[in-house]
Amino acid sequence: MNSLFEASRITKDMQGRRVVDQVSLTLSAGELLALVGESGAGKSTLLSILACLIPADAGELRLSGTEISDSAVYLIPGHADIKLVPQEFKLLPNHTLRENIAYALREYTKEYQRERLDELIALTGLGAVQHKLPREVSGGEKQRTAIARAIADEPKVLLLDEPFSSLDTLNKQKLKQELLRIVRETGVACLFVTHDLLDALTVADRLGVMYQGKLLQTGTVSDLLREPADAYVKSFLSSGLTILEEVRRRLEG
Numbered sequence: 001m002n003s004l005f006e007a008s009r010i011t012k013d014m015q016g017r018r019v020v021d022q023v024s025l026t027l028s029a030g031e032l033l034a035l036v037g038e039s040g041a042g043k044s045t046l047l048s049i050l051a052c053l054i055p056a057d058a059g060e061l062r063l064s065g066t067e068i069s070d071s072a073v074y075l076i077p078g079h080a081d082i083k084l085v086p087q088e089f090k091l092l093p094n095h096t097l098r099e100n101i102a103y104a105l106r107e108y109t110k111e112y113q114r115e116r117l118d119e120l121i122a123l124t125g126l127g128a129v130q131h132k133l134p135r136e137v138s139g140g141e142k143q144r145t146a147i148a149r150a151i152a153d154e155p156k157v158l159l160l161d162e163p164f165s166s167l168d169t170l171n172k173q174k175l176k177q178e179l180l181r182i183v184r185e186t187g188v189a190c191l192f193v194t195h196d197l198l199d200a201l202t203v204a205d206r207l208g209v210m211y212q213g214k215l216l217q218t219g220t221v222s223d224l225l226r227e228p229a230d231a232y233v234k235s236f237l238s239s240g241l242t243i244l245e246e247v248r249r250r251l252e253g
């Protein structure tokens with residue numbers, strides 16, 4: 001797979017501490033990469049850098065082979081082709097889900113807006129609740145609205161901060177399947193961060209394990225299991241797999 005988005009040796013210090021330490025990763029179109037790690041590993045900070053919301057102290061970002069240069073991007077933080085869905089969604093509380101999505105399309109003609117909105121609502125399965133307010137719908141529906149809004153203008157890269165953390169098991173499972181379908185159907189390159197290894201194991205194409213600002217290893221689950229880069233990756237993975245193993249044993253009686 002050709003990589004669409006590349007981060008090379010991204011480094012960031014905050015208050016004299018190295019929070020992100022020489023992180024390099026690649027993302028391909030239509031791929032779902034999960035970044036896992038304990039609280040404080042530097043995942044959210046890295047995500048803000050990848051979304052061009054805050055500058056790195058060192059390192060480089062490339063989109064479709066072209067370097068994203070600091071000066072152009074950080075005057076107005078963010079990048080038109082890289083969209084971040086924050087953990088708290090940030091939906092407009094007094095507007096319907098449809099209006100929230102429409103906000104991202106406000107610069108387009110009314111006719112195009114209507115057409116694209118219908119497409120996005122079908123893609124994210126929000127038809128039945130599109131005219132409700134955020135407080136009248138579930139966490140999963142709010143998350144899907146935030147995703148629809150983020151992909152409205154067809155970005156190349158979609159970044160999600162803990163997309164499943166506030167959801168119950170059933171909604172979590174539904175959203176995972178829907179996210180995978182959206183990524184495959186639109187071809188957007190998607191990276192989500194999570195502290196829950198099981199969420200990563202059950203939906204991502206590849207995993208990246210972060211610890212103390214460093215991205216220790218990226219690869220498929222089988223890559224990581226077969227050849228863990230170090231003892232931390234090995235024990236982090238086995239903690240998740242132990243749970244799955246326990247469930248299997250219980251089911252087998």
Ligand SMILES: Nc1ncnc2c1ncn2[C@@H]1O[C@H](COP(=O)(O)OP(=O)(O)OP(=O)(O)O)[C@@H](O)[C@H]1O
Nearest residue numbers: 014015019037038039040041042043044045046195
């Ligand atoms: N604005 C800031 N100023 C100083 N230190 C910060 C700032 N933002 C984050 N940090 C520190 O950087 C480290 C990494 O934080 P970050 O939020 O990126 O980790 P995380 O892996 O996303 O954690 P969590 O899963 O808890 O969200 C933490 O030790 C945090 O205290």
